[in-house]
Amino acid sequence: MSPAAPDDILIAIEGVSFAYPGRVTAMPLALTGISLRIRHGEYVALVGHNGSGKSTLARLLNGLLLPTVGRVLVAGLDTRQPGARRRIRERVGMIFSDPDTQIVATLVEDDVAWGLAARGWPRAKIAERVDAALAAVGLAALRGRPPHDLSGGQLQRLAIAGVLALAPECIVADEPTALLDPLARAEMVALLADLNRTRGLTVVHVTHLLEETAHADRVVVLEGGRIALEGTPRAVLRDLDRLRSLRLVVPELAELGERLRALGVDVPADALSPEAMAGALARAEEAAR
Amino acid sequence: MSIQVERLSHVYAPGTPQERMALRNVSLRIEDGACAAIVGVTGSGKSTLVQHFNGLLRPSTGHVLVEGIALAAGRKPRKAELVELRRRVSLLFQFPEAQLFAPTVYDDIAFGPRQLGLNETAIRERVLWALEAVALPADQEMLTRSPFALSGGQKRRVALAGVLAMRPRVLVLDEPSAGLDAEARDELYARLAALRARERLTIVLVTHDMGEVARLATDVFVLAEGELRLAGSPRAVFGQAPQIAEAGLVPPPLAETLTRARAAGLAVGEPAAYAPDVVASALAAAMRQRRPRAKGHGDAE
Amino acid sequence: MLNNLPIGVYVPGCTVVHQLRARTKLLLLVWLTCLFFAANRHYFHYATYAAAFALLLATLLLARVDVGYVWRRMRFLAILLLIGAPFSLAWTPGETWQTFGPAYVTIQGYSVPIGPLVITYDGLWFTSSFTAIFLLLFLGSMALTLTTTPVALAEGVMLLLKPLRRLGLPVEEFGLMTLVALRFFPVLVQETEQLIKAQMSRGADFTTGSLAQRARRLGTLLVPLVQGALRRAEGLSAALEARGYGVTHEATLLHEGHLRPLDWLVLLAVPALTALIYLTL
Numbered sequence: 061m062s063p064a065a066p067d068d069i070l071i072a073i074e075g076v077s078f079a080y081p082g083r084v085t086a087m088p089l090a091l092t093g094i095s096l097r098i099r100h101g102e103y104v105a106l107v108g109h110n111g112s113g114k115s116t117l118a119r120l121l122n123g124l125l126l127p128t129v130g131r132v133l134v135a136g137l138d139t140r141q142p143g144a145r146r147r148i149r150e151r152v153g154m155i156f157s158d159p160d161t162q163i164v165a166t167l168v169e170d171d172v173a174w175g176l177a178a179r180g181w182p183r184a185k186i187a188e189r190v191d192a193a194l195a196a197v198g199l200a201a202l203r204g205r206p207p208h209d210l211s212g213g214q215l216q217r218l219a220i221a222g223v224l225a226l227a228p229e230c231i232v233a234d235e236p237t238a239l240l241d242p243l244a245r246a247e248m249v250a251l252l253a254d255l256n257r258t259r260g261l262t263v264v265h266v267t268h269l270l271e272e273t274a275h276a277d278r279v280v281v282l283e284g285g286r287i288a289l290e291g292t293p294r295a296v297l298r299d300l301d302r303l304r305s306l307r308l309v310v311p312e313l314a315e316l317g318e319r320l321r322a323l324g325v326d327v328p329a330d331a332l333s334p335e336a337m338a339g340a341l342a343r344a345e346e347a348a349r
Numbered sequence: 350m351s352i353q354v355e356r357l358s359h360v361y362a363p364g365t366p367q368e369r370m371a372l373r374n375v376s377l378r379i380e381d382g383a384c385a386a387i388v389g390v391t392g393s394g395k396s397t398l399v400q401h402f403n404g405l406l407r408p409s410t411g412h413v414l415v416e417g418i419a420l421a422a423g424r425k426p427r428k429a430e431l432v433e434l435r436r437r438v439s440l441l442f443q444f445p446e447a448q449l450f451a452p453t454v455y456d457d458i459a460f461g462p463r464q465l466g467l468n469e470t471a472i473r474e475r476v477l478w479a480l481e482a483v484a485l486p487a488d489q490e491m492l493t494r495s496p497f498a499l500s501g502g503q504k505r506r507v508a509l510a511g512v513l514a515m516r517p518r519v520l521v522l523d524e525p526s527a528g529l530d531a532e533a534r535d536e537l538y539a540r541l542a543a544l545r546a547r548e549r550l551t552i553v554l555v556t557h558d559m560g561e562v563a564r565l566a567t568d569v570f571v572l573a574e575g576e577l578r579l580a581g582s583p584r585a586v587f588g589q590a591p592q593i594a595e596a597g598l599v600p601p602p603l604a605e606t607l608t609r610a611r612a613a614g615l616a617v618g619e620p621a622a623y624a625p626d627v628v629a630s631a632l633a634a635a636m637r638q639r640r641p642r643a644k645g646h647g648d649a650e
Numbered sequence: 651m652l653n654n655l656p657i658g659v660y661v662p663g664c665t666v667v668h669q670l671r672a673r674t675k676l677l678l679l680v681w682l683t684c685l686f687f688a689a690n691r692h693y694f695h696y697a698t699y700a701a702a703f704a705l706l707l708a709t710l711l712l713a714r715v716d717v718g719y720v721w722r723r724m725r726f727l728a729i730l731l732l733i734g735a736p737f738s739l740a741w742t743p744g745e746t747w748q749t750f751g752p753a754y755v756t757i758q759g760y761s762v763p764i765g766p767l768v769i770t771y772d773g774l775w776f777t778s779s780f781t782a783i784f785l786l787l788f789l790g791s792m793a794l795t796l797t798t799t800p801v802a803l804a805e806g807v808m809l810l811l812k813p814l815r816r817l818g819l820p821v822e823e824f825g826l827m828t829l830v831a832l833r834f835f836p837v838l839v840q841e842t843e844q845l846i847k848a849q850m851s852r853g854a855d856f857t858t859g860s861l862a863q864r865a866r867r868l869g870t871l872l873v874p875l876v877q878g879a880l881r882r883a884e885g886l887s888a889a890l891e892a893r894g895y896g897v898t899h900e901a902t903l904l905h906e907g908h909l910r911p912l913d914w915l916v917l918l919a920v921p922a923l924t925a926l927i928y929l930t931l
Contacts, residue, residue, distance in 0.1 A: 110501065110530040124892060146894065154892040161885030164826075164893075166660065166800040166833050170904055175893045177902040186902065204662060208836045211391050222893060239528055241390060241557040242599040268530050271602075309531030312560070312625055313602050319629030325636060334602050338609030345615065345636055405847050432853070440851040447841075447881075448848045450873035460870070464853030497877065512852060 070230055070262050071098040071121055071152070075130035078116055078285075090116045091285045094130075098264065100229065103256045105273035105293075106266045108282035109307040117282065118234045118266045122152040135229070153223030157235035159215030162222070168210070169194065169203040172221045179226075193221040196259075197251065213244025217251065224255075230262035231255065237272065249275065270296075270303065271311040274332040281306055294330040313337050351519055351551040352379040352402060356411035359397050363409070371397040373575045374411070379568065384545055384552040386562040386583075389572035390597040395555050398572065399521045402553065403438040404431045416518055436465065439517035443524045445508035446501065454480075454499075454507055455492040461515040479510035483540055502533030506540075513544075520544070521553040526561055538564055559601040563587070563623050571596050588619060603628045658723070658796035659836055667713035667797045672806030672906055674913040675798060679790050681921050686783045689928055693775050697931035699782040701924055706789045713797045720792050727788055731781045738780075744772030800832035802905035809906055822901070834882065841878055845871050 078091040091113045098104055108114040119125040120132050123139035134152055137144040156162055165171035172193050176186045194200045197217040207215060216236055223231055233252060237245040253275035255261045265276065273279045279296045281289035283306045289296055296303070300310045300318055316337065317327045326347065327340040359372040372394045379385040389395045400406040401413045404420055412421035416437045418430055426434075439461075442448065451457035458479055462472040480487040483506040496507050505525075512520065525541075526534040542565065544550050554565060562569055562583055569586040571579035573596035579586050586593070587604040594600065600608070603623045610617060610632065617635035620627045662668075667675075682702055689698035710717055751765025795803070808825030815821045846856060849870060856867060909917070 109532060119888075122892060124888060149892060149894050154889075156885060156889055158882075158885050160837060161882050162889040164829060164833060164886070164890065166829070170799070170801045173904055177904050178894055180900045180902050183902060183904070186904070206660065206836075207833070208840075219889075226894070242559070243390065243557075243597060246599060307532055309535075311602070313606065315625035316603060316606070316629050316632075319626050320633060323629060323633040325629075325633055334600075334605035334609050337602075337606045338613055341606075341610050341615065341632065341636075342613045348636065400847070403851055405850060435851060435853055440848075442844060442848045442851075445848065447878055448845055448874050449877075450870045460849075460854075461852040464855070515852060 068099050069097045070100045070102075070135060071096075071264075072133040073097070073117075073120070073130070074133070076120060076127040076132060077129040078113075078120065078125065079128050080116075089128075089285055091120075094285075094287060096280065096287065098230075098262060101256070101260045101262055102278065103253070103263045103265070103276045105276035105279045106264060106282065107268065107270060107273060107279055107308065109268055112282040112307075113285040114266050114268075114282045115234050116285075118154070118232050118264065121230075121232050121264060122154055123148050124154070150226055151228055152230045152232060153226055153228040154232045154234065155216065155219040155223060155236055157238040159212045159219065159239065162219040163207045163215060166206050167203075168199060168205050168207065168218055171207065171218060172225050175222055175226050189225045189227070190221075193225040196224055196255070197221045211244065212240050213247055216240065216244070216248055220251065220255075228261070230264065232264040232266070234266045235268070236265070237267065237269070245272075268308070269311075270308055270314065271332045274330060274336070281308070283307070292330075293332070294328060297329040297332075350378060350414075351381045351383070351416060352377075352385075352553070353414040354378070354398075354401070354411070355413075357398070357401065357408050357413060358410045359394075359401070359406060360409045361397075371575050375572075375575075375577045376411075377570055377577060377580060379551065379553065382545065382549045382551055383567045384541075384554060384565050385568045385570065386554045386556060386566035387570050387572060388556055388559065388562060388596075388598060390557055393572040393596070394575040395572050396523060397575075399440065399523065399553060399555055402519065402521055403440050404434045405440070436515060437517055438519040438521065439512035439515050440521040441509060441512045441523065441525065443527060445511075446504035449496040449504060449508060449511075452495060453492065454494050454496050457496050457507060458510045458514050461511060465515070475514045475516065476510075479514040482513050482544060483507075483510045484536065485510065502529060502536070505529060505533070505537070509537075509540075517550070519551045519553065521555070523555040524557075525554070526556075526558065541565060557598060559587070559593075559599060559604075563601045563603075571598070573597065584619060584623070587623060607632075657832070657835055658720075658792045660799050661715065661796055662799075663714060663797065665713045665797070666912070667709055667793070669912065670797075670916060671909055671913050672798045672802040673809055674909065674917055675794050676803075676806050676810060677917060678920055679787075679794055682790055682924070683787060685921075685924055685928060686786065690776075690779050690783070693771065695931065696778075696782070698924065698928045699779070699786065701927045702786050703782075703789075705920065705924070706786060706793060709793050710789070713793065715793070715796050720789065720796075723792065724785065724788055727784060731784060735777050735781065738777045739769055739773045740767060742770055742773035742776055744770035747771045747774055795832070799905060800829055803832065804829035805903045805906040809903075826895075830886065834879075837882075838875070838879075842871065842875065845874055 073094055073096040076091060076094045077089055079089050094117060106114045106117060116125065120127060120139070123145050126140050132139045134148045137148055139145070139148055163171050165174050169190055172190045173186050176189060194203055197220050199214065199217055199221060202210065202214065207218070210218065220231070237248050240248060249272050252263050252265055256263045265272065267273065273293050276293055279291060279293050280287055281296065288306055289302065297314050300314060303310055311332055313332050314329065317329055317331055320327050325344050327337065327344055331337040331340040354375055354377045357372055357375045358370065361369045361371055375398060387395045387398060397406065401408060401420065402415050404426060407420055408422040410422045412419060415434060418434045420426055449457055451460065455476055458476045459472050462475045477487045480491065485491055485503065485506055496504060499507065526537055529537065541552060545552055554561065556562060566583050569579070569581060569583050570577060571586065571593065578596050579589060579592055587601055590600045590605060590608040601623055603625065607617060607628065615635050617631050620631045685698060686702070689695065710720060746768055748769050750767040752763040753765055754761045754763055804825045807828045808821055811819065811821045811824055850856065854867060
């Protein structure tokens with residue numbers, strides 16, 4: 061295997077296993093023999109139930125955790141090299157599920173600026189980046205507010221703005237919707253898809269909800285610390301029984317699609333939103349005529 | 350009648366710059382043994398409303414009658430009334446696992462019964478009953494464990510057992526499934542359904558998840574900006590997609606699919622239930638019905 | 651509980667007080683503290699305290715702070731001091747000012763003496779002056795935190811402590827600690843309220859009971875609060891690391907800059923004026 065990843069690969073995970081040091085659990089390894097390549101501009105959904113290893117894998121992508129065996133390369137930089145960590149974290153930004161613990165500063169705009177200030181950027185350039193990042197997530201109007209005035213969904217968007225301000229190539233979102241209400245959840249998924257599509261940002265979206273994977277180029281399902289299933293959303297959602305056996309909840313609309321196909325109505329497996337399903341039904345109707 | 354709310358309004362911090370009207374003139378009734386879902390976005394007043402049910406908040410105007418105990422504006426309830434009210438109505442807050450505090454699972458669940466002044470035998474009986482009710486093993490190993498060493502889903506269940514041990518008539522749950530994964534959520538729903546069936550417990554569910562409502566509720570109350578906007582059976586309420594969207598909520602996907610399919614010209618009625626198989630049959634039937642007619646129309650041309 | 655801490659939540663504004671650098675306000679608070687204790691050596695000289703009170707009140711009014719709000723927050727401290735006052739009045743030794751009693755009460759035919767109550771000059775002065783000092787410092791820190799954004803405050807603390815960096819003290823960390831403490835203060839208040847309500851729902855009674863019972867109940871609050879703080883600290887440290895905390899030593903200051911003419915003016919005028927009052931009156 062060549063030490064440097066090919067040009068279109070942003071993150072290369074090579075034969076990675078991981079054990080939490082000093083933690084005695086039923087499962088000694090949190091991850092076992094994971095190999096995965098994430099291309100520039102790709103949208104990858106990492107799916108699995110709680111304890112499947114998906115969040116551990118996410119934390120390996122920017123060197124928050126280091127592999128016990130194998131290695132993770134970000135644009136050719138090994139996360140195990142302490143000297144590379146700073147550059148890696150500038151390329152791979154990360155947001156977490158708890159909106160409350162990611163915000164450090166006490167004003168929206170100060171928080172977006174915080175990462176840049178910590179890197180010693182001049183104030184004028186910081187201001188420019190902050191304006192752009194806040195506009196990108198739709199929080200420009202709330203820039204002077206304290207975080208405890210914001211809803212959970214707004215706080216998560218603020219966390220994304222903090223990452224965007226550093227102009228990363230990739231954003232790793234570790235269960236960004238887990239603590240949000242359904243509307244904020246839908247907005248967050250749409251925002252990630254939009255950042256991927258319009259800015260070419262590489263997105264790694266960790267979730268336990270299959271309905272959030274509709275925009276992904278590739279779905280990677282983890283179970284017991286191993287990759288159990290990998291493919292486009294359409295391919296992965298074709299075998300619902302397999303997904304159930306991986307302890308995932310099958311989205312209601314995926315199940316509706318399965319039942320409809322059994323009844324002779326041809327709808328695609330990845331019609332996961334009511335809009336997509338209604339559209340598919342209209343097309344099926346058209347085709348039948 | 351379990352809960353009766355009449356023209357209830359609530360104002361936070363009256364007479365200060367932070368004054369805020371959280372509830373306006375809300376009236377509703379919840380029958381004995383019902384599972385009432387109170388839905389609305391963050392800040393719609395749903396948490397404020399249910400905190401009146403066990404006297405944590407008092408009405409600014411209007412009144413609330415819960416299990417025969419009345420709380421009205423302008424009258425401070427007697428202490429005995431509040432004690433009795435909290436014995437009959439248990440409230441489980443959001444992320445209740447963050448409120449665990451005792452060194453052992455037993456002590457945590459026993460906290461409520463101890464406040465009731467029961468003897469140790471009765472307390473133990475209640476703790477064991479509550480553990481069984483939430484499907485946790487009621488053995489010595491579990492009882493002596495630290496609640497902090499449990500998994501997230503188990504912690505949530507211990508917290509639920511802690512309020513169940515009060516043996517309430519009414520159980521109010523604020524976002525009980527938030528942050529749980531699918532498996533833990535299904536388990537929780539099954540437990541709640543069993544409690545309702547077996548103990549005839551009245552359940553009040555505070556949520557913004559319409560899927561949860563579809564799974565559990567017998568009655569739905571939609572709040573927005575402190576006002577009651579919609580009330581009725583889940584089927585009746587889900588049929589009103591525009592009003593649901595106006596309240597800032599996401600309609601359940603199956604209901605929303607039907608609404609959109611109808612808008613696209615498919616003549617499909619209300620299904621008997623919002624379950625994938627039932628909806629699929631209804632949709633397939635509607636499409637079969639329409640096909641010959643569409644063909645006939647084409648022939649005439 | 652937390653509502654009684656002398657920390658206000660920053661209220662945005664663009665008054666003169668808001669525009670002062672955080673360092674200026676911090677230094678003035680330090681100056682006032684020193685001055686109060688110096689003034690304490692001059693028995694029955696209230697002029698310094700009166701001047702400081704006038705100054706702080708003027709500051710609050712200039713900053714358009716809701717004085718009623720500050721008073722409601724201060725009330726608890728005032729009541730506490732009021733409760734303590736009789737004890738310190740009665741038990742401070744020194745030169746006698748007045749003697750009351752002894753009074754005789756007849757119980758079952760016996761005449762029992764109560765007192766005499768001896769109030770000393772020291773008792774009078776220390777009780778009144780320390781009450782004044784506590785209230786004034788409360789007012790001062792409220793004025794500071796209500797008009798200064800926590801980021802500016804953290805930067806101010808860091809800049810003022812900067813000389814200590816040569817002694818090997820982690821000055822940047824002090825700054826971050828200040829910021830995190832101020833950031834999570836409102837969160838902690840909310841969480842405590844929620845915990846109290848949750849336990850009340852399980853039959854707990856926070857309003858009655860013996861001191862021991864109340865102390866035990868406080869314990870049931872502290873455990874989940876500490877657990878919550880630890881959980882939050884874990885999340886926060888991961889987030890800070892991911893965002894590049896500590897990558898350089900010279901972080902950009904977002905709010906604190908050079909002291910402006912207004913700052914210098916205030917920094918010279920206030921100490922000069924108060925020192926003058928202290929020395930002459």
